[in-house]
Amino acid sequence: MTFTQECVIAVERERLWDFLMEVPRVASCVPGVEGVEAIDAKSYRGNLRVQIGPIRLSLHGTMTVDEQDRAAWRARMRAEANDRRVGGGIRARMSLTLAPGEGGTRLRIETDLAILGRIGEFGQPVIKKKADALLEEFAQNLGSKLGQGG
Amino acid sequence: MRAFEYAAPRTLDEALAVLREHGDEARVIAGGTALVTMMRQRLVSPGYLVSLRDIRGLDRIEADNGGIRIGALATHRDVETSPLVRERLPVLAETFRRVASVRIRNMATVGGALAHADPNQDPPVTLIALGARVEICGTDGRRALPVEEFFRDYYESALEPGEVVIGVVVPQLAPASGAAYVKFLPRTADDYATVAVAATVSVDPDGERCRAARIALGSVGVTPIRARGAEGLLAGQRFGAELLRGAGEAVKGAVDPLSDHRGSAAYKREMAGVMVGRALTRAWDAALVSARGTR
Numbered sequence: 001m002t003f004t005q006e007c008v009i010a011v012e013r014e015r016l017w018d019f020l021m022e023v024p025r026v027a028s029c030v031p032g033v034e035g036v037e038a039i040d041a042k043s044y045r046g047n048l049r050v051q052i053g054p055i056r057l058s059l060h061g062t063m064t065v066d067e068q069d070r071a072a073w074r075a076r077m078r079a080e081a082n083d084r085r086v087g088g089g090i091r092a093r094m095s096l097t098l099a100p101g102e103g104g105t106r107l108r109i110e111t112d113l114a115i116l117g118r119i120g121e122f123g124q125p126v127i128k129k130k131a132d133a134l135l136e137e138f139a140q141n142l143g144s145k146l147g148q149g150g
Numbered sequence: 151m152r153a154f155e156y157a158a159p160r161t162l163d164e165a166l167a168v169l170r171e172h173g174d175e176a177r178v179i180a181g182g183t184a185l186v187t188m189m190r191q192r193l194v195s196p197g198y199l200v201s202l203r204d205i206r207g208l209d210r211i212e213a214d215n216g217g218i219r220i221g222a223l224a225t226h227r228d229v230e231t232s233p234l235v236r237e238r239l240p241v242l243a244e245t246f247r248r249v250a251s252v253r254i255r256n257m258a259t260v261g262g263a264l265a266h267a268d269p270n271q272d273p274p275v276t277l278i279a280l281g282a283r284v285e286i287c288g289t290d291g292r293r294a295l296p297v298e299e300f301f302r303d304y305y306e307s308a309l310e311p312g313e314v315v316i317g318v319v320v321p322q323l324a325p326a327s328g329a330a331y332v333k334f335l336p337r338t339a340d341d342y343a344t345v346a347v348a349a350t351v352s353v354d355p356d357g358e359r360c361r362a363a364r365i366a367l368g369s370v371g372v373t374p375i376r377a378r379g380a381e382g383l384l385a386g387q388r389f390g391a392e393l394l395r396g397a398g399e400a401v402k403g404a405v406d407p408l409s410d411h412r413g414s415a416a417y418k419r420e421m422a423g424v425m426v427g428r429a430l431t432r433a434w435d436a437a438l439v440s441a442r443g444t445r
Contacts, residue, residue: 054194129372
């Protein structure tokens with residue numbers, strides 16, 4: 001499934017870009033993400049905890065930055081994570097672009113997401129809504145962190 | 151399935167104490183139709199199950215101020231076949247009859263289905279249209295909530311940790327009123343609805359105009375939805391195609407369906423408008439019959 005999300009962060013583009021390219025710091029703004037550490041210059045591993053109704057997922061996996069094009073204000077990354085207990089996982093390709101927006105910078109995220117295994121059947125219909133809620137909180141965290149001088 | 155401890159207390163107080171003791175690790179089980187399926191799929195793995203089965207009196211269906219009180223442990227089949235429900239609120243018996251298959255209805259309980267908070271279920275839709283309230287019990291006491299306020303998100307209810315659904319109270323229909331439940335079911339008879347609508351309509355004594363209406367929908371959002379905007383359009387109006395179209399449009403604006411194998415969000419939104427018209431037509435017809443009977 002593919003979807004596009006947008007939000008405006010109240011900081012200038014250069015500053016947002018520099019912040020977004022520092023993965024462990026950005027990760028601290030994503031609700032449910034923990035234990036992020038670098039594997040090498042382009043890859044990281046960590047945990048994402050998500051709750052969908054009574055189901056608690058603990059997705060453990062890696063994220064790789066495939067492209068960082070500051071001239072085009074675009075970055076691409078992919079993530080792979082699995083929940084061993086429930087049996088299933090996610091595969092995601094994401095593309096981030098930054099554009100000038102009203103009162104700050106417009107962050108656009110295009111996601112191509114596959115949900116595998118048992119969690120797919122149950123979670124598929126609400127993934128988009130969960131992703132929207134996640135982005136909203138992420139944008140808030142990002143705004144307050146950068147607002148405080150990052 | 152992961153191994154778990156099982157407790158079957160004899161009283162509600164005991165059950166609440168066990169829930170408190172085991173906190174997050176414990177889950178309440180009644181009929182088990184939802185929970186056991188999820189446990190087998192390892193979507194949930196509680197360490198402790200607290201069965202309500204041996205608690206006496208929790209399965210009663212009884213008269214309550216002209217309406218009906220249904221205990222949490224009453225099965226769907228109990229409600230479907232209850233002479234009291236069939237006499238006082240036939241629409242409720244009919245709604246429960248539409249749930250899944252008879253094998254599931256024999257096991258699934260009224261309280262368990264509410265606590266499961268699956269937005270695709272049939273009974274919550276009719277319960278909301280009828281103005282029912284959920285009774286909840288915890289160690290700090292009892293409280294009651296309108297059914298529409300009980301559902302908070304996809305499979306999430308207003309139950310706090312340690313709380314249990316103990317019943318649902320359904321008021322009687324006002325005089326000169328009718329109710330209907332329609333389930334759009336294009337696949338198999340035992341499937342969840344693609345779109346479900348329940349409506350109640352009360353008419354003036356002469357049957358000319360709508361006095362009040364309640365409309366609720368299922369399978370068109372992360373929770374069952376009450377369509378207050380559409381309800382407001384009906385009050386004081388005469389029945390007609392124009393009015394139904396207006397209500398349908400209002401409903402389409404109020405729903406927020408999820409795309410799945412039963413249909414796209416756009417398709418379900420359109421069908422919600424259509425099914426509301428059908429539910430209102432049937433409820434209005436029933437209200438006219440009821441108005442004639444009281445004249």
